[in-house]
Amino acid sequence: MIQAFRILCRCRGTKVQTRLMALGSIFCMLYFLVVTFTVTALAWFEILPNLYPHKPDSITSHKIVISFVFMNAMGNCVLILGTDTSIHRLSQELKKKVLKTKEFKNCAVCHEAVPARTHHCYLCEACVLKRDHHCFFMTVCIGYFNHRYFVMFCFYMMVGTFYGMFLIVMYLKLLFNTTFYGPQTFITIIYDLVYGFLTEHYPNEKFLFLVILMYCSLTAGMIAASLWFWHVLLVISGQTTHEARRGIARHTGKSYYRNFVDIFGKYWILSVFVPAPLPMYYDPLFEDYQKRNNKKEHGECKHD
Numbered sequence: 491m492i493q494a495f496r497i498l499c500r501c502r503g504t505k506v507q508t509r510l511m512a513l514g515s516i517f518c519m520l521y522f523l524v525v526t527f528t529v530t531a532l533a534w535f536e537i538l539p540n541l542y543p544h545k546p547d548s549i550t551s552h553k554i555v556i557s558f559v560f561m562n563a564m565g566n567c568v569l570i571l572g573t574d575t576s577i578h579r580l581s582q583e584l585k586k587k588v589l590k591t592k593e594f595k596n597c598a599v600c601h602e603a604v605p606a607r608t609h610h611c612y613l614c615e616a617c618v619l620k621r622d623h624h625c626f627f628m629t630v631c632i633g634y635f636n637h638r639y640f641v642m643f644c645f646y647m648m649v650g651t652f653y654g655m656f657l658i659v660m661y662l663k664l665l666f667n668t669t670f671y672g673p674q675t676f677i678t679i680i681y682d683l684v685y686g687f688l689t690e691h692y693p694n695e696k697f698l699f700l701v702i703l704m705y706c707s708l709t710a711g712m713i714a715a716s717l718w719f720w721h722v723l724l725v726i727s728g729q730t731t732h733e734a735r736r737g738i739a740r741h742t743g744k745s746y747y748r749n750f751v752d753i754f755g756k757y758w759i760l761s762v763f764v765p766a767p768l769p770m771y772y773d774p775l776f777e778d779y780q781k782r783n784n785k786k787e788h789g790e791c792k793h794d
Contacts, residue, residue: 529654565765575633644718651711
């Protein structure tokens with residue numbers, strides 16, 4: 491987010507498109523943060539005490555779940571923002587190793603030799619190792635070293651926002667006797683609100699606030715769910731978003747599990763449940779994909 495503010499504050503030398511992208515990054519980041527903290531605080535201090543006034547055990551159980559999900563979502567968010575996944579992370583020894591790979595290239599902007607699958611980001615102003623995409627919700631690039639944090643952030647945001655939406659729905663039933671017959675209810679509520687405003691039958695302010703928050707949670711949950719599902723597919727297939735969109739498959743060929751371990755690391759079980767900066771291998775950045783594909787093709791010809 492700091493880099494996005496820097497781009498906005500520059501007087502000259504920055505394209506309008508880049509400024510708009512930086513502004514969009516800040517807006518998306520604030521949207522997720524506001525929804526997350528608002529729903530969490532509302533559930534903790536108001537919804538749960540009113541839903542279970544005489545059931546302290548139920549309140550405690552819900553708060554444990556909320557705490558666990560919130561800790562993982564925010565923890566992975568911090569790790570995404572704080573992890574350097576650019577070419578600057580490489581030591582001088584590793585930069586020399588780049589020159590020994592057959593697929594290295596020279597960045598026209600950074601004027602440095604970079605490994606295969608590294609791309610320059612004009613918003614981050616750096617070459618990102620195994621760059622997947624620039625995430626507008628995180629305001630940073632998602633690359634080799636923070637991809638696992640992004641996948642887990644999406645997962646826990648999906649769980650947290652849908653969980654919060656479920657509690658809001660229950661609270662609406664309690665306060666206003668709102669009946670939810672199914673997914674179509676989310677459409678009929680909008681119709682009732684619009685009709686009420688047009689006929690000057692304005693809804694209760696608290697009802698309106700809860701409904702808006704419910705739709706914000708639903709939207710955030712659907713975005714997080716779609717991103718999580720897409721990136722799980724990318725991780726197990728060994729591709730990036732850039733490669734998947736362009737049908738580039740020369741970097742694939744390993745098993746689903748091996749691709750998964752390349753991103754989540756040796757201690758992947760801990761990564762799933764605990765947001766921690768666990769060690770990762772540098773080896774996948776320097777794989778000789780051309781040599782591996784030649785061996786694969788030779789093996790297939792031999793089998794035939």
